[in-house]
Amino acid sequence: MKTFGVALLAAILGYVVGLFGTMVGIELFSSNQHDKSLEAAMTGAFVGGPLIAVISMIAILALRRKRSSEK
Template sequence: MRKLLYCLAGLIAGYVIGAGLGAAAIQLFSGNTHDKSMELVMTSAFVTGPIGAVIGLVVAWMRGRKR
């Protein structure tokens, strides 16, 4: 049960961090001028957020395994 909670927390934290980093990257590096807000939301929600969630899940699983 403890490992499950660690993994769930890692999944959520990873998604939030990944989405935030993706949004920051789009704001800084995107040359899109007419729909930058849509690009920011879609990239954060469907690309960088899920990548961050998977990374967070793996990190939480590895940390939970050591205990």
């Protein structure tokens, strides 16, 4: 249960990092002039955030599994 809690926390933090990281990236590199802020918010919320959340959860689960098998 502790592993699940840590993985869930990593996913939540990963989502926040992915959300804001994607928003900053879109604001810096997008050539869209009409609705750049909307593009940044939607891409961050529906692409960057979930992607980083899943990656961070998988990474934590893999690290915890590796650590528990070494004992």
